[in-house]
Amino acid sequence: MRVLVFILLLCSVTELYAWPWRKKKQAPVLPPTPEKSDETGEIPDVVEPVFPGEDFPEITIHDLPKPVRPILGKGRIRAELLRSFLLSVNSRADREFTATLVNLYVAEAEAEGIDHDIAFAQMCLETGFLRFGGLVSPDMNNFCGLGSIGPGEPGERFSSVELGVRAHIQHLKAYATEQPIVRELVDPRYRFVRRGSSPVLQGLAGTWAADKDYADKIEAILARLYRFTGER
Numbered sequence: 375m376r377v378l379v380f381i382l383l384l385c386s387v388t389e390l391y392a393w394p395w396r397k398k399k400q401a402p403v404l405p406p407t408p409e410k411s412d413e414t415g416e417i418p419d420v421v422e423p424v425f426p427g428e429d430f431p432e433i434t435i436h437d438l439p440k441p442v443r444p445i446l447g448k449g450r451i452r453a454e455l456l457r458s459f460l461l462s463v464n465s466r467a468d469r470e471f472t473a474t475l476v477n478l479y480v481a482e483a484e485a486e487g488i489d490h491d492i493a494f495a496q497m498c499l500e501t502g503f504l505r506f507g508g509l510v511s512p513d514m515n516n517f518c519g520l521g522s523i524g525p526g527e528p529g530e531r532f533s534s535v536e537l538g539v540r541a542h543i544q545h546l547k548a549y550a551t552e553q554p555i556v557r558e559l560v561d562p563r564y565r566f567v568r569r570g571s572s573p574v575l576q577g578l579a580g581t582w583a584a585d586k587d588y589a590d591k592i593e594a595i596l597a598r599l600y601r602f603t604g605e606r
Contacts, residue, residue: 441593444573444575445551445572446551447488449480449492451490451599452480453477453479456480460503475539479539483543485556486543496518501517508522509528514528517539517542518542521562540557542561545561545564576589
């Protein structure tokens with residue numbers, strides 16, 4: 375019995391103290407830890423290049439494509455919102471006149487299949503939001519600068535607001551398509567336009583006006599209009 379107790383005690387001691395000749399168990403080999411960045415103290419991500427830097431051209435905001443806006447189409451903004459936008463920019467504009475004007479733009483554009491948002495924005499640019507002050511005066515009823523070339527040639531005159539708006543829409547349609555106009559021709563410069571030469575807004579730069587930024591200026595007014603009305 376004493377011998378058995380002695381053997382048990384001896385086994386317990388050997389569990390606490392390994393024999394000198396016993397081989398130590400090796401710890402598992404872990405992958406090396408990446409070195410920390412000196413600047414941030416964070417482990418940097420490994421990012422593999424997709425394009426060689428020297429072969430990939432730098433892109434600026436001017437290189438990004440602009441939205442293409444067909445002139446033919448249907449406007450999105452209701453007449454009363456067009457009027458509110460116009461008055462928000464030019465609070466001195468006559469309220470009764472602006473109501474008549476925007477209703478005519480919507481009606482005339484719809485008759486010819488023209489996007490009235492574009493026509494309205496172009497009118498705002500050409501008249502300075504009905505402030506005028508250039509070659510064209512309010513009594514001319516010329517809302518798009520038709521024939522306004524320079525001193526001595528201020529542009530076309532129309533006997534009414536309705537005819538002035540109609541001439542504008544007809545001139546836009548001449549640029550946009552080869553389709554014939556629906557209403558009686560009142561645009562005296564319609565015959566000078568090559569039909570369908572500019573089906574989109576961007577084509578009006580350098581054609582309707584010599585200004586290469588002409589379409590971008592109309593686009594900027596459209597963007598402002600859509601922000602005002604909550605449209606996308």
